[in-house]
Amino acid sequence: MESGQPLQPLPAQSQTDKQESKAPPPPPPHHQQQQPPQLLHLQVPQHIPHSAAATGGYHFMYPEGVGFPHHPIKLEYHSPPGAYNEVTLSRGDENIHPPAAFAAAQCCRVCGDKSSGVHYGVITCEGCKGFFRRSQQTATAFQCNQKQECEINRTTRNRCQYCRLQKCLSLGMSRDASKGVRSPKNGGGGGKKNPQTVLVPSATVRPPPQLLTPASSTTDGSILVYSSSDSERTLSNSPDEPLLDDDITAAVMQGLAASEADTSIIPALPPGSSGTPLKEERDTATHATVPYRPCGFIHEDDEYEPYVVEQLRARNIKVTNELEESWLRIRSGMLIYGYPFSPAMFPTYGKSRKAARAEYGAGLADGYDGLGNIQPLPLPVEPVDPSWTKDDLLKHEAINDSWLRGTRLVMELEKWCSETFRHANAPNAEKYKTMSRLDMWGHMTRLTCRVFTGIIEFCKHMRYFQQVPQHEQIALLKSKLFPLLFLLVARAIKWEEEPFPSLRLADESISREMIEAVPEEYEEGKLLREAYNIVLAIHACALSHAELGLLLGTILCDGEPKEQASFHHFQQWPLKQFVYELFWYPRGPRRGSFKVAEVLHNLTAESQQDPAISELYRELFLMDD
DNA sequence: CCTCAAGGCCAT
């Protein structure tokens, strides 16, 4: 299979970006914020200052002893080697709220009412939960007076029982969903499948999964409306396609196309206006509805990926192992990135979760997408394919390694976000509007530095990274930090919270108000808008944890493409090419010659003398080799 | 202990 056609040059979509946080009030004025006091030079902080934790800050650290082995850290800038061996996962010190809490905050998939959690396998409200339970308890045959396509929403849900139940079923509600998904009781016997028994005759066909499809700015208001139109997604149902590679690739390509199509995510500020033009529309705008949240907010442990489940069912592929779906997706993801899949890479491949846990422990076996089962391979890696070069092997190992770590990093970010959301207040638009340009920029740098610290730590623990000469390490970091940042931040979008996507970083969220408060004429204004587009585009790719972790690794491990030739070499890797294009080969009408790295350099240079600007920024974007 | 979902209860 080909991994998709070459991407079209991204149309420039400049829009807004946002970034900022909002929750807890800005850190006390004590000092200026002790963000990462250390730099690359000084190396990443060996331990996070407690004061930071006290302010609610969350720091990315690696779980202690869980999961992955700690390699001896060879990377050291100015400090003792063993310094990072003892990193432990500071669980926010107080409360880490499980991602499961997300489900309760979402809307009922059936009627859109406020949900109270997952019921019968689907996020539903109390009403729909009870309705479905009753329907299963008493086998009553409903019937529809209309065309069997009644709309089901909060107010109409009681107008037609038939259609309501139909919708429940089509969304996958089943009586023993929780048991079926979790533990395959089929201990010894044959491939007993937990029959997802449903007490209803008519077979129901599940609708195809839907990708985020920005309803491009339309006449009405050009608001960001993510509609889910079935027609967007076409799936070939050829029976002889056990793998999902083509579908996933197609999904990715579609996500990219969707992001391209959207050329005016946020309207420009009216001349002379300092307000938020969308303020009014926000109240009336249609809330984004994302049937399938690929970014993992509703995933937990080895829960099936909804998308994969759909694909499998569409093909009548039976899954006998609860982990099988995860593997299929991982396998597909690898193909997308151009790396062959080898079961040898994953010691727990094909094993049940229970067996995996028995063998490797809960810490390793648990995890999203089954990624907890991945173990880095020792070097040298045996070639999976005879044609592999040594470089292939090294990168293969590196990516495998980063996959695990990258996934953890993403998970950390999401946990951190979930914690942040709890205390989130409304964006303080007024504050942003009155901030000086320098204050605003300083604020933004401090926020991003939080994540940078986590990324740097992540990189330093990668074996591949450790094997690169020090000066190259710094160069790698300098060129990859922002791409990695955006990849991570793309996961932090809360689509359903507001009519408009909003990023959450650090203690606050990056609100549209803030972005809009920064004039586009400023370089940072352009940067913010650009970043916002990039993040949305990446988000539209619908990456799973596995895919994102893999992408993190490939981005980090690849040198910056300097020549067009190498650029073309990546054409069969749609996502990678996509990222490269965003950062290094900006093309398209609006994008022009905009380059993230250049802007950062200029901005940092301009504000060099100001103490409010993080040292890390100076370190990263000012020093030239 | 904790979380979470299933199912019961009962005023509407």
Place this chain on the structure above:
DNA sequence: ATGGCCTTGAGG
């Protein structure tokens, strides 16, 4: 019949 709220029990 509905759905908000509670208890129950499994799992951790």
